[in-house]
């Protein structure tokens with residue numbers, strides 16, 4: 001990766017918890033010098049103390065990028081302190097759920113160059129997927145910069161409209177939690193059928209991990225991959241009859257879960 005403008009002007013990270021920390025680790029692995037990074041976090045994780053970054057010190061006046069990774073509920077307290085930077089050509093790259101471009105513009109000023117990004121926690125192992133979208137002030141270079149930064153932790157996709165962000169959060173931003181829950185309930189079902197807890201968990205994790213990887217790598221659709229497992233009249237078909245029930249199966253359940261996610265996201269944005 002080339003981090004020319006960040007190396008010259010600096011990257012400020014506001015909030016360096018799970019997501020901010022995962023992105024920072026990806027960037028450092030990708031070759032960004034720790035000396036070009038300023039972290040502001042009242043409760044920094046232990047590893048940050050020895051990471052070589054500037055931690056809770058005076059900030060550069062005109063950094064290339066401010067990465068905003070505090071919880072949406074903290075935003076109104078934390079962000080306005082950096083509003084002077086928004087008056088220049090600093091790019092504000094935010095990963096927070098809920099808060100809209102209009103909300104940021106109210107806090108930082110209408111001229112702020114802004115990119116909203118929605119990553120997910122597999123970013124911690126470089127396997128995240130991040131959707132990005134810019135406000136009208138963000139330039140093509142700003143979007144390229146945002147894409148380059150987020151590529152440090154996985155795939156990046158670009159959205160056409162900010163409105164699409166709600167569905168992205170509902171599917172991929174929060175999605176890892178749904179998959180982890182799937183692992184939990186598969187393991188619990190195995191346990192209920194007499195497997196030892198460790199064995200049930202190993203089987204569930206390896207199955208979800210292996211099937212996910214196969215779905216990503218294969219040229220076949222997930223539907224075809226599912227059919228490949230399913231012998232007519234066999235055991236998988238019996239299970240899928242339950243899981244694919246149009247009223248009580250996974251499809252209506254997932255639809256409700258994603259809708260609840262989006263409703264909460266919109267509440268947070270108010």
Ligand SMILES: NC(=O)C1=CN([C@@H]2O[C@H](COP(=O)(O)OP(=O)(O)OC[C@H]3O[C@@H](n4cnc5c(N)ncnc54)[C@H](O)[C@@H]3O)[C@@H](O)[C@H]2O)C=CC1
Nearest residue numbers: 015016017018019040041043069070071072078096097119
């Ligand atoms: N965890 C996830 O799966 C994802 C989270 N996000 C977004 O990332 C953001 C951060 O979430 P997490 O990293 O999960 O939360 P986290 O709680 O792990 O990290 C937030 C960090 O902000 C710090 N902080 C609190 N008040 C602050 C302040 N006034 N100034 C500076 N730092 C402050 C906290 O000490 C903490 O280290 C949220 O806005 C969330 O919507 C986005 C995509 C996925």
Ligand SMILES: O=C(O)[C@@H]1CCC=N1
Nearest residue numbers: 096097169173174175
């Ligand atoms: O639960 C949340 O609000 C954040 C947004 C996406 C994943 N975690």
